[in-house]
Amino acid sequence: MADMLRLERRDCHGDLSLNLPELSISLRKNTGIGMVQKSQPVSDDQVIAFNKEASFSLPLQSCRVVKDEQGGEICSISPTMWFVQTDYEKINSYIQQINTLGHDRSIIATNMSDQIVCLEVSGTRAIEFFSKGCSLDFRKNTFPVGHSARSLLGQANVVFNHIDVNKYHLLLDISLLDYLWKWMRETSLEFTFG
Template sequence: MLNIASKSMQAQRIGPIPTRLLQQSSNLKTLKLSDQSFRGKFILWGNPEDSHFTDAVFTATGLTLPQQSGEVTQAGAFRAIWANPQRWYLICEEQEEATLANKLAQSGQVYMSVTDGQCCFHLQGQASVDLLKKGCSLNFSETTFPPEQCLQTRLAITKVFLHRHSVDSFDIYVERSYSEYIWSWLLDAAKEYNH
């Protein structure tokens, strides 16, 4: 079963954003928008009060699972994002996806790959907060939404996870079916700052 999963991850993937829209992002001057959708993304389910579950995940991945909304933890190449009281997103770079899948399988827990169903865009630049405020009602003060937190919200009426890496650096996780819409919205909203 692990061999099948590993082989499927090596298959040629097609990115969610058409080349013409990717090229438009290269014209941005004060903001940087990049497609990071090939990162490995998994959903993990379990009971955080069950020490057998949390210990197995920690032994396999090194991750201590976050326990509250907004929390993000990291161990080496792996990151865990709180999604709800019994569900987490586990994230890694593309080259680590097969490794994380194998470690999750070794842990014996219930998980599912959503790499091809969930997209990730990285937005960075001094105007990134102002841009996001155009389509999002979150309070972006560093007290309310500090760096290294991830919050679920709506951006341009679409459900997303925003992971804030620093004051002006964000990962935007969105379902693939809405990815082209959100990418186009971000490009359009960025025009104001393109000077």
């Protein structure tokens, strides 16, 4: 009988963090990320019914991010797709709940923790930093706290979640992390001189 293959999550990126005047960038460690999708056309009523049974809510509006009572973040990046972000140890309970309650509603979830990573960018100069490689308008009246958007940053596809005043979580494919980190390091050089 063949031995079972045991996969183990490893952090091979070391310490990815930059702390500059009024700007901080870091890789969020031990983050679990799940992707939730509507596998077939699902009405808002079905999502509302799901939300009543679940211990958290999927935002009905696109481009929104909400926090739940357990500290998880749920962002709606399209009418048919959400990302759930929480501690790595908790992500499987979210996914199990979604797949159990969403099964009859064609709502499914997949653990993407080994494919998607989260960078946290915070500080009063975050918007200025983003403007060096992204065309989104991050001013508070057009991209307020609680909003989410997908765009390019330094030519890398990123989901921006505006979590708090001057605080953003960026979700991206792990294959782009080294490239984007290099771009961020190089771009941040001008911020070291105030």
